[in-house]
Amino acid sequence: MTKRNREIKLGAFFQIPGHQIGAWRHPKAAADQVMNFQFIKKLAQTAERGKFDMLFLADHSAVKFTDKLALEQSVNTSFEPFTLLSALSTVTENIGLVGTVSTTYNEPFHVARRFSSLDHISNGRAGWNVVTSYQEEEARNFNLEKQLLHSTRYQRAEEFVDVVKKLWDSWEDDALVFDKESAKFADSSKMHEINHKGEWFTVAGPLNISRPIQGHPVVVEAGASEAGMELAARTAEVVFTAWQTLEEAKDFYRDLKDRMGKYGRSPEELKIMPGIYPVIGRTVEEADENQKLLNNLIPEEAGVALLSRMIGFDLSGYDVDGQFPDVTVEKVNAGKSRFQLIKDKADREGLTIRQLYQQIAGARGHREIKGTPEQIADQMQEWFENGAADGFNVMPPYFPGGLDDFVDLVIPILQKRGLFRIEYTGKTLRENLGLKRPANTLVEGKNFVQIN
Secondary structure, X not given: OOOOOOOOEEEEEEOOOOOOOOHHHOOOOOHHHOOOHHHHHHHHHHHHXXXXXXXXXXXXXXXXXXXXXXXXXXXXXXXXXXXHHHHHHOOOOOOEEEEEEEOOOOOHHHHHHHHHHHHHHOOOOEEEEEEOOOOHHHHOOOOOOOOOOHHHHHHHHHHHHHHHHHHHOOEOOOOEEEEOOOOEEEOHHHEEEOOEEOOOOEEOOOOOOOOOOOOOOEEEEEOOOHHHHHHHHHHOOEEEEOOOOHHHHHHHHHHXXXXXXXXXXXXXXXXXXXXXXXXXXXXXXHHHHHHHHHHHOOOHHHHHHHHHHHHOOOOOOOOOOOEOOOXXXXXXXXXXXXXXXXXXXXXXXXXXXXXXXXXXXXXXXXXXXXXXXXHHHHHXXXXXXXXXXXXXXXXXXXXXXXXXXHHHHHHHHHHHOOOOOOOOOOOOHHHHHOOOOOOOHHHHHOOOEEOX
């Protein structure tokens, strides 16, 4: 695909009832619908009407905060991704279904089987957002007192992804034969043990489900630390990342794509999709008013707690109207790239803790873009055409209105400019993203033990 006819890829990031931490208080937010499947079904169908490539679900294995007041002030209930995405697959036809599953507190066999199941149920629309857990609260839910070190989490993640891909390849595409006359349901010569023995996992295989429709569900990753970028360069097909400036985004885009060659991969095999938090108004004045309203909805305790969690450093004892403290990345065990992004923003703009949490309480460190629909489209086009993004993961401030406005006001402008599809052209998520179906590496390399 040439630069001229490239199209923006779009994800709809579902965080119900909105991405802004106080969004549930918005007068137009459906706060009481957070656990209502019929409501979320309508959101998914709205995103599909907008021709989004995929909807995206984040997930954590703990509540967000331990502070009682912050816990009361924020939304801490959500569906488990596999359950919700399986249900949504039956009420949508084209949109991809991407769910977050951590490599820190799961086992590869479980994850491989579940995503293979989702891919079959959805007719090839599944995607796995690979993360490493970083919250201390998550560690305490899984028999640990402290979270694993950042470097250790990524070492485990790298082996985890390798094992999952081997398990997806443990059945050849044509292993199922359904021959009633010869009583042969499957060809055992095309079902393979993987016999993986590594530092973290020992897995025999094969899976007890046939190869996914897409070969592999699409692998999505996030993170801009050195370890995260190397993992993405080797294994990811979509990267969800966060940048504040065009130059930073261009540097990351170029760096990550350049790393792929040493793993035998071409830049086209990876789509980089920064997050954007659009605050839309039909006029500039209305956009400003919408932003002001959203900022005024943030409870102070919840804002400080969110910022503390994101940077891995407790800010509760600091003056909320004072400057961001002098903390270095070496002192934190959370997401190091996100910490550095937030600290750079605070230093660059001279922000107080209050000003900083107001700016990250919705976008979570991603880029907030504010303006009329034309101005939103302009900013997206600038990044897309200047080597900073292949697309965007859209983070509506609140639901349903934030998603409705993007679909009804911004997408038609992108379509008119020839930057976004009018209709779906592929049957699978992989096809719509312009990603090739992977070959079965076990068969190509004969890296298996045949079942006799």
